[in-house]
Amino acid sequence: MSLTEKVDKRAHILSIAEELFAENGFDGASVRDIAQRANVNLAMISYYFGSKEKLLEALIEDRAGYTTGILVELAKNQTLTPWDKIDRLVEFYIEKIMNNYRFHCIMSQTYCQTRSTEIKELIINIKMRNLEEIKKVISDGQKKKIFGKVDVELTMASVFGTLTQVVNSAALYSRLMKIEESDDATYRKKMSTRLKTHLKQMLRAHLDIKNEE
Amino acid sequence: MSLTEKVDKRAHILSIAEELFAENGFDGASVRDIAQRANVNLAMISYYFGSKEKLLEALIEDRAGYTTGILVELAKNQTLTPWDKIDRLVEFYIEKIMNNYRFHCIMSQTYCQTRSTEIKELIINIKMRNLEEIKKVISDGQKKKIFGKVDVELTMASVFGTLTQVVNSAALYSRLMKIEESDDATYRKKMSTRLKTHLKQMLRAHLDIKNEE
């Protein structure tokens, strides 16, 4: 057994679970699949996490931790202009979602199909916290008469929707844009650049108070 | 047994399957669940469709039929301006997705987690066909110097992403907007109106050649 596995077998199981949940969905990935690919005994998963559902819960709690802190910092930052903040938000989320596309895939699938109220609540609370911070940034820009009277919630839905769409429907968009030959990593690299340009440009036009009808 | 069930039992099974696939996902909904809620014998599903996977395939083929026709008509229409076409597209898709939110939920989940290449291809082909038509509308507006130099594919991703986000994360956004007390139907009704305003406004600012930097 390699050193890294030995040191943190729990983390290793989590990362394999992330892979398989993203590939096949929560119900589509069996505990046996996870145990086998992680090279651990089947019973170890119950031993470490208690149950399959608790495993998902542990994964979510582990991965969703640090984002909120960054957003809080950004929201209460006084030196950056609202436009700067928007740019930073866009860059941060593109980076985050592209680097954690597997986890993002799990999140978007889980909370619209999970039977467990507990997990649903967990996810919603995490997302609520983050959305509230972003809301502050936009509302602040509106108060300062820099941003126009846009629908704040739906503007956020557009940003996250765009990212989700590009990540979750990679097979579709890579074919539509004729970059299908390349592997998934290159797809995400290319898309990061295009997404930054597109979202910044769109938000600039959409939010700008000068474009208000 | 009621008349409507008798007349088209196959369609009835499809509609129940749509419900349960949307609620629990493909793997989360068992053939027994579907049979029970549809009030048919378990074996009837194999009898009519062959297998669970074929059932999903039949559902997709049944539901995804008529959209392409409408888009083709709109794309080649010569009397409408590009702006009119955008408005019609927005209205059409909001209506469509809100009325078929269950099916839309199945589609967005299936093709990023299904092991079956066949179904994946089926979905991608349907979506590709439709996206190609919409692409024509935007490209046409660009050629006529009405729309600016936007990223066409990502603009579409933003529109569909927004809709998907609002439908699939209903629990999140209804809480964020504090309309949680009302039922799902009222949520979708309220959101239809807001979405129309938001998407039209955003696309107007984003596409307008005058707002080009």
Added chain:
DNA sequence: CACAAAATTAAACAAACGTTTAAATTAAAC
């Protein structure tokens, strides 16, 4: 080294899964 706690294992558990069978019922055709 000895001993207790933690980690790991193979085996078994009952329940649920998708699918098939073969018999029974209904409908259609002549």
Added chain:
DNA sequence: GTTTAATTTAAACGTTTGTTTAATTTTGTG
């Protein structure tokens, strides 16, 4: 009315599921 085909049924098929057991090995501590 008889015969043939289509439909419907209850029961069983063999797998796979998540979880638990009880025995074994490894680890850390005095």
